[in-house]
Every structure is written in C-alpha cells, then in structure tokens.
Amino acid sequence: MKMNPLGRTGLEVSELCLGTMTFGTQTPEQDAHAQIDYALAAGVNFVDTAEMYPVNPVRKETTGRSEEIIGTWNAKTGRRGDYILATKHSGEGLVHVRDGAPISSQTIAATIEGSLKRLQTDYIDLYQFHWPNRGSYMFRKNWAYDPSSQNREETLANMVDCLEALQAQVDKGNIRAFGLSNESAWGTAQWLRLAEAAGAPRVASIQNEYSLMCRLYDTDLAELSVNEEVGLLAFSPLAAGLLSGKYQKGAVPEGSRKSLVPGLGGRDGPRTYGAVADYLDIAARHQLDPVQMALAWCGTRPFMASAIFGATTQAQLTHLLGAVDVRLSDEVLQEIDQAHRAHPMPY
Known part of the structure; x- marks a missing residue:
C-alpha cells in the first residue's frame, strides 16, 4: 500500500481510504x-x-x-492510534444538524x-468542512453555477x-x-x-x-493542489458504483445504492451508460x-492523496483492495484519455 503525504502536516495516508457513509444503514x-x-490488515491507515x-x-x-460505530470499534480494540481518522463539520442548510446553521466559530467547538x-477518541487527525457556507458547484450544480450573489x-x-x-x-x-470538501480553487486559495497571514491551520x-466520469478537478484545482501541496481526497472514485458495470442495461441490484437513490445523485442520465460502456x-x-x-x-493522478472507497459487504471490500496491485500501462492510460475526450462530462 503506497503512502502519500497529507499536505504539509507530516502525516502520511494510504493511497486508498475506507469510507464509512454506509455504516449504520446499508452496513450494520x-x-x-x-x-x-x-x-x-491490508495496509489502509486512513478512515473517513x-x-x-x-x-x-x-x-x-x-x-x-x-x-x-467507529467509536465502538475504537473502544473495543484500543487501536485508535493505528490509523488516521478524518471527519467533517456539516455546512449551511442541513436542517438535521444545528437547524442548518452555517459553519462559524459559534459551531466549531461544540461540533468537534x-x-x-x-x-x-481524544483527537481527530483531519477535521474537514463538508461544504462551503456560500454554496458549491459540486453535485451537478456546476450546470447552473452562479457565484454573483456571494458577498466577498x-x-x-x-x-x-x-x-x-x-x-x-x-x-x-x-x-x-x-x-x-466540495471546495473551489478560489475558496481554497483564500x-x-x-491561514498564512494569521499563522492558523x-x-x-x-x-x-x-x-473517470467526473474530472472537474483536472484544471485549476489540480494546479493548486500540486503547487500548494494540498492533496485531493477523491470521493466517489467509482462514480457511485457506475464504473463497476452493475447498472448497465437497466440493472438495479437489490440493496444497491441505485435501489435506494434511483438517480444516483444526478449521475443517472442519458449519456452516462455509454461512457461507462467505453471504460468497461x-x-x-x-x-x-x-x-x-x-x-x-x-492513483496515477499527480495531485492524489487518497481515493475514498465504500463497501457495503466484505466481498466488495476484498475486491476493491485488490486495486493496490494493479499497474496501468501507458496504452491503457492513453485509451482512458481518449474515452474522456469522447465523454468529457457524462453527467
């Protein structure tokens, strides 16, 4: 398992990160x-x-x-020090938490x-803001994104x-x-x-x-990542399961994400499955x-710190972790680039 630097923190994280967003629903x-x-045991040292x-x-x-659920594992095993733990502070608009209050000094201490x-645990290794208070172009909002109402x-x-x-x-x-998380190049630069001016984190x-299906990061954010040593933690690297091929030809496996969220968060569209077919x-x-x-x-991308995957079953987890032994040839990488040009923004 390759280790990558987590920014300039001195911490190193595994190239694959265990995502936990199904813990407590699809994953008991x-x-x-x-x-x-x-x-x-497989070498992952990063849990998000x-x-x-x-x-x-x-x-x-x-x-x-x-x-x-992570907490009960920590208490049961006493192994909190064996891995890097990341969590997130929800942003403005999530009514289930703090009645949708924005992130501020009034919310941070109590939320942590x-x-x-x-x-x-006594400490969180990486504390993330889940989305900006001012909004974001992520989650398919890029199609109508308009920052003109922001107050700088x-x-x-x-x-x-x-x-x-x-x-x-x-x-x-x-x-x-x-x-x-879900940030822009301008926001990250600010x-x-x-932080530099204030000597803050x-x-x-x-x-x-x-x-492969969502490469908005490849331009301005990629440049920022490399020059400022701010690595990408990629979520949905399998495009919500689309890249497995399990949803091709209208299939909806029982218990799958699509069976619970039919539109896959805006990823299920008329150009999606042709793009998937080319990668398959x-x-x-x-x-x-x-x-x-x-x-x-x-893992081949120059700005990647870790790719966050989720698995609802042990069999899926074993399958996913096999990626660390895969090395892609120049020919494969060239064909992937060609497919991207043919399907630059499938959703």
Whole structure:
C-alpha cells in the first residue's frame, strides 16, 4: 500500500481510504467493525467519516451513527492510534444538524466535541468542512453555477473567524489538521492565504468528487493542489458504483445504492451508460477488473492523496483492495484519455 503525504502536516495516508457513509444503514455495526479490521490488515491507515453520516438516506434519527460505530470499534480494540481518522463539520442548510446553521466559530467547538464523544477518541487527525457556507458547484450544480450573489467580505470574514476557532481546537489537542470538501480553487486559495497571514491551520487536503466520469478537478484545482501541496481526497472514485458495470442495461441490484437513490445523485442520465460502456470495454480488452482499473487510475493522478472507497459487504471490500496491485500501462492510460475526450462530462 503506497503512502502519500497529507499536505504539509507530516502525516502520511494510504493511497486508498475506507469510507464509512454506509455504516449504520446499508452496513450494520458488526460488518462495519469487520471492515475496519480487514482494511487496516491490508495496509489502509486512513478512515473517513462525517457527523451527518450515514447516507442513503440521510435522516435526522441516524445522524452521527457512522461516527458512533467507529467509536465502538475504537473502544473495543484500543487501536485508535493505528490509523488516521478524518471527519467533517456539516455546512449551511442541513436542517438535521444545528437547524442548518452555517459553519462559524459559534459551531466549531461544540461540533468537534460531539464528534469526539461519538468517535470515543481524544483527537481527530483531519477535521474537514463538508461544504462551503456560500454554496458549491459540486453535485451537478456546476450546470447552473452562479457565484454573483456571494458577498466577498462576508466570506473572508467568516474564514478568518473559523480559522481562529480551529487554531483554538489545535491548541487544545482536539484536532491535528484541517481540510476542505466540495471546495473551489478560489475558496481554497483564500483559506491558504488567510491561514498564512494569521499563522492558523493550513489546508491539508480537499475532498471533492473525482473519477473517470467526473474530472472537474483536472484544471485549476489540480494546479493548486500540486503547487500548494494540498492533496485531493477523491470521493466517489467509482462514480457511485457506475464504473463497476452493475447498472448497465437497466440493472438495479437489490440493496444497491441505485435501489435506494434511483438517480444516483444526478449521475443517472442519458449519456452516462455509454461512457461507462467505453471504460468497461477498455478494462475488458486489457484483462483488467473495471473497479480496480478505476481506483488504480486515481492513483496515477499527480495531485492524489487518497481515493475514498465504500463497501457495503466484505466481498466488495476484498475486491476493491485488490486495486493496490494493479499497474496501468501507458496504452491503457492513453485509451482512458481518449474515452474522456469522447465523454468529457457524462453527467
């Protein structure tokens, strides 16, 4: 398992990260604990969660359950020090948490304390803001994205306010590093600039959607990542399961994500399955497993810190972890680039 730097923190994270957004819904607690055991034994040292998890669906009564399940594993095993733990502070608009209040110095301390209690730990290695208060072009909002209603001064003042609160949490030992999620190049640049000016926690990573099917990161954010040493934590590297091929020809396996979320968060569209077919064809012609090809490809990107995968079953977990042994030839990479040009934004 390859290790990559987590920004300039001095921490190193495995090239694959165990995502936990199904812990407590599709993945029962006992199975979730077995997944953590197995992933760590396979060389994964990175586990990602969020206060709002689990999803599929997001419900008020299950909010925090994924963190609680990780917490019971921590308490049972005493192995908290064996891995890097990341969680997230939900942003403005999620009514299930703090009545949808925006992220600010008024919310950060109590929210971190809540996560620490559920996770049964004294510290969080990477604390991330789940999405910006000002909104985001992620989750298919890029098609109609319009930042003209933003108030620049308010945004920057809130960033300074949050950075001061984060520094207080670092000083207390509650968090070790700070990351962003669903952020833009401009937003990340401002967090970096303001942190440097204030001597506050520097952005270590950005957790944005990234896969063969969703490559919005490839331009401005890629440049920022490389030059500022802010690695990408790619979520949905399998495009919500589409790249496995399991949804081709209208198939909807029982218990799958599509059976719970038919539109796959806006990914199910008229151009989706033709693009998937081309990637499946590349894998078949080169005798590659398509899931492992998709994950291995993420590892070739120059800005990648870790690709976050989720598994609802032990069999899926074993299958996914096989990606660490896959090396893609120049020919495969060229064919992937050709397919991307043919299907640049399938959803």
